[in-house]
Amino acid sequence: MSMKRFGKAAYRIANEVLARNTIIRLWWPRIFPISHNLGAHVVLRNAGNAGRQTTFRLTKLIARNGRIFRPFSSILIEKNRLANNKNLLKHRKFHPVFAKRPAKYADFLARIRKLFGENARYNEDLRAAEMPRRIDEYEFGEFLGQGCNAAVYEAKLAGENGNSRGIGGGFNEVTEILRKNSRRPSSDMEFRMNKYPLAIKLMFNYDHDKSGENHLWETMGNELAAYPKALQLIKNGHFGTSTNFQPLPKKHPNIVRITTAFIDTLKILPDAVERYPDALHTARWYEAITATPKTMYIVMRRYRQTLHDYVWTHHRNYWTGRVMMAQLMEACTYLHENCVAQRDMKSDNILLHYDYEDEIPQLVIADFGCALATGSWLVDYPHEDIYLGGNRRTRAPEILAARPGPRQQVDFELADTWAAGGLSYEILTRTNPFYKQFDAETYNEQELPILPKRVHFVARQVVEDLLKREKKQRIRPNIAANALNLSLFRMGEDVKSMLEKCGISKLSTILAPSRKEGKIGAKMEEGLDKVIGLITAETIVGNLAPHLITRAERQLRATFLSRLNRDDIWKSLQYFFPTENTVNNHLDSMDSGSIATLVSSFATSSAESQENLKIEPKKIFKPQVIRTDSTGILQRIRSK
Numbered sequence: 001m002s003m004k005r006f007g008k009a010a011y012r013i014a015n016e017v018l019a020r021n022t023i024i025r026l027w028w029p030r031i032f033p034i035s036h037n038l039g040a041h042v043v044l045r046n047a048g049n050a051g052r053q054t055t056f057r058l059t060k061l062i063a064r065n066g067r068i069f070r071p072f073s074s075i076l077i078e079k080n081r082l083a084n085n086k087n088l089l090k091h092r093k094f095h096p097v098f099a100k101r102p103a104k105y106a107d108f109l110a111r112i113r114k115l116f117g118e119n120a121r122y123n124e125d126l127r128a129a130e131m132p133r134r135i136d137e138y139e140f141g142e143f144l145g146q147g148c149n150a151a152v153y154e155a156k157l158a159g160e161n162g163n164s165r166g167i168g169g170g171f172n173e174v175t176e177i178l179r180k181n182s183r184r185p186s187s188d189m190e191f192r193m194n195k196y197p198l199a200i201k202l203m204f205n206y207d208h209d210k211s212g213e214n215h216l217w218e219t220m221g222n223e224l225a226a227y228p229k230a231l232q233l234i235k236n237g238h239f240g241t242s243t244n245f246q247p248l249p250k251k252h253p254n255i256v257r258i259t260t261a262f263i264d265t266l267k268i269l270p271d272a273v274e275r276y277p278d279a280l281h282t283a284r285w286y287e288a289i290t291a292t293p294k295t296m297y298i299v300m301r302r303y304r305q306t307l308h309d310y311v312w313t314h315h316r317n318y319w320t321g322r323v324m325m326a327q328l329m330e331a332c333t334y335l336h337e338n339c340v341a342q343r344d345m346k347s348d349n350i351l352l353h354y355d356y357e358d359e360i361p362q363l364v365i366a367d368f369g370c371a372l373a374t375g376s377w378l379v380d381y382p383h384e385d386i387y388l389g390g391n392r393r394t395r396a397p398e399i400l401a402a403r404p405g406p407r408q409q410v411d412f413e414l415a416d417t418w419a420a421g422g423l424s425y426e427i428l429t430r431t432n433p434f435y436k437q438f439d440a441e442t443y444n445e446q447e448l449p450i451l452p453k454r455v456h457f458v459a460r461q462v463v464e465d466l467l468k469r470e471k472k473q474r475i476r477p478n479i480a481a482n483a484l485n486l487s488l489f490r491m492g493e494d495v496k497s498m499l500e501k502c503g504i505s506k507l508s509t510i511l512a513p514s515r516k517e518g519k520i521g522a523k524m525e526e527g528l529d530k531v532i533g534l535i536t537a538e539t540i541v542g543n544l545a546p547h548l549i550t551r552a553e554r555q556l557r558a559t560f561l562s563r564l565n566r567d568d569i570w571k572s573l574q575y576f577f578p579t580e581n582t583v584n585n586h587l588d589s590m591d592s593g594s595i596a597t598l599v600s601s602f603a604t605s606s607a608e609s610q611e612n613l614k615i616e617p618k619k620i621f622k623p624q625v626i627r628t629d630s631t632g633i634l635q636r637i638r639s640k
C-alpha cells in the first residue's frame, strides 16, 4: 500500500496516532481502538482547514494481516494526544485535529432529541412535497366550511387520482405500506378524504377597487404565520413593507399543514353567490371592480373535523382526551418557542385528522388570520381600534383587563396557553366554561367547574394551572405538555410507580432545582435517564408495531422526545407528586435526615429498578390494547 498519494505528512500523522495508542473515534456508531502492536496503518486524507484547525478524514485502515477496514464516517483525533508533539507543531504543518465529541452526542437526552427530531421515520413532517401555485392546477370538491374571512373547499391536484403525493398519508414506513395496500375505505368520509386530500382556503377579497397583489399579501399575509416558506414569498417581493413578519420556522405536527399559498384570479364556485355574495365582484360593484379580480388561496392538508364538531359526535374518552390535550399543549409550546400567538383559540379553529371513527385524532391549531407573529409578545395599545385578536370569549384575563392609553402595551405571551385551558375543558367535558358560563375578565378560579374524577389527576391539575388568572402563576406550555406526555406512558401499571421504581420520588422532584453536581445530582439524572429510556424504548417498539400505540400518540411522543430538556422535565415531574406547599417551602424545611432518606432511596431504588428494568421488556411485547366500551370509557385490555 503506497502512502505517497496521501502525502508524507499524512503518513507521519498516522504513525503518530498509532504510536500513542490513540483511540480513534468513529463518529457513529463505534469506538475503534487502534494500538501500535496491531501494526495497522491509518490512511488519512486532509479534509480541509477551518481556521487554525485541520481535520482529517480516515479513508482506510490496513491491519497487519492485510485486512482493509473502511470506516463509515469521519474520525476525530484527540487534540491533547497530538498537542505534545513538538515536531509536528514546530513545522506548523499540522495543527492538532479538533477532537471534542460534538455536543449533540454528549448527552443521552440529546441523542434521543436528535433521533426523534431528525428522522422521517418518526416524523412524517420531514418529508416535503412541492405543490403548484396556480389555481387551474387544482380541482375543487365540496364546500367544507366558512368563516368571516374565507371559505374552505376540499380539493385535489387536477388530473391526479386522489392522494398520489402522500399528503396526510401513512405515519411511517409500516403505515405507509398499509395505506398503499389499498384497503377499502370504510365510510363515505374516508372515501372523500382519499379522493380530495387537500383543502383550499379561498380568502374573501372585499377590496374590489384595488388592483395588484401587494395589498392582498399585506392584508391576508398573516394567515401564513403557520407557513415556514412564507418568508420566501417576502423575498420574492411580496408582502410590501411589512418586514417584521416572522412566521414559524418549521412545520410542526400539531400546527395546520399549509403546503403552499398564492394569489390568482378569483374562482367563482357554484355555491359562491349563495354563500358569500359580498366577497364576489358582482354587478353591485360594477363601478369599482378591477379588470381581473384576484384573491389569495391557501392550500392545506385536509382535516376531517373541527374539535367543536368532534366533541359532540364522539363518545367521551378520557385517554383520548388526554392525548388531544397533550397535542394541543405541544402546539402551544412550539408557538411559544417561536414567539407566535394564534390569538383565536376557539374549537372551530382546532382541526382533527383520523381515519377510523375510534382512532385517536391528530390535532392541529389552524386559522392564523388573527396571529401575532412579529417576534415580540407586546402590542402597543394607544387606542381602542387596535385589534387584539379573536373574540372576547377566547381572550385571556390580562388581554381583557388591558385599557388603551399612551404607552400602554398588551402582552400576549401566555394568551394562547390560557385559552388552551378552556379548550381542555371542551375536550374533556364538551363545554368550554368561557363560551357562556364565565366571563374571562371577572371569573373566580375556585368557581370553575370541577373536572370528572376519572380524568387523570395530572390532567386535572394542568387544566387548573392553565387557567390561573395571574400570568406569573400560569403554567408554561412546555411544562404542561411534558406533564401530560409523561402521564401517557403505558408500560407497567401506572406512571407514578414506574417513576418511583426508577428512583424518582417527591423529594427528588423537590430537590431538582438545586441538583447540579455531586453524587445526589448524578443519581437523580440517572433516574431521569431511566424514565426517558423506557419511554423511548416503548415509543420505538410502538412504532415498529403500529397496533400497540395509535398513530397520533406515536407522533406525539416523537414530538415530545425531540424537544427534551432536563430542567423542564423535572418541573413537570412535580405534577406526579403533588404537594400542598410550594417547592421553595419544601427546600427550606428539608433537613439532613430527609436528604439522607433520598440518598438511600436512590440506593435501593437503583437496585430495585435494575431488577424491574430487567423484567419490563417482557411487558413491552405483551400488548396492552386500548379499547373503549359502549360508554366511550377507556379500557386497558392486556392480551393473553
Ligand SMILES: Nc1ncnc2c1ncn2[C@@H]1O[C@H](COP(=O)(O)OP(=O)(O)OP(=O)(O)O)[C@@H](O)[C@H]1O
Residues within 6 Å of the ligand: 144, 145, 146, 147, 148, 149, 150, 151, 152, 199, 201, 300, 301, 302, 303, 304, 305, 306, 348, 349, 351, 366, 367, 369
Ligand atoms: N384544512 C382544513 N381541512 C378541513 N376543513 C377546514 C380546513 N380549514 C378550515 N376548514 C373548515 O373551514 C372552516 C372555516 O375556516 P377558517 O376558520 O380558517 O375560516 P376563517 O374565515 O378564517 O374563520 P374565522 O371567521 O374564524 O376567522 C373551519 O371552521 C373548518 O370547518
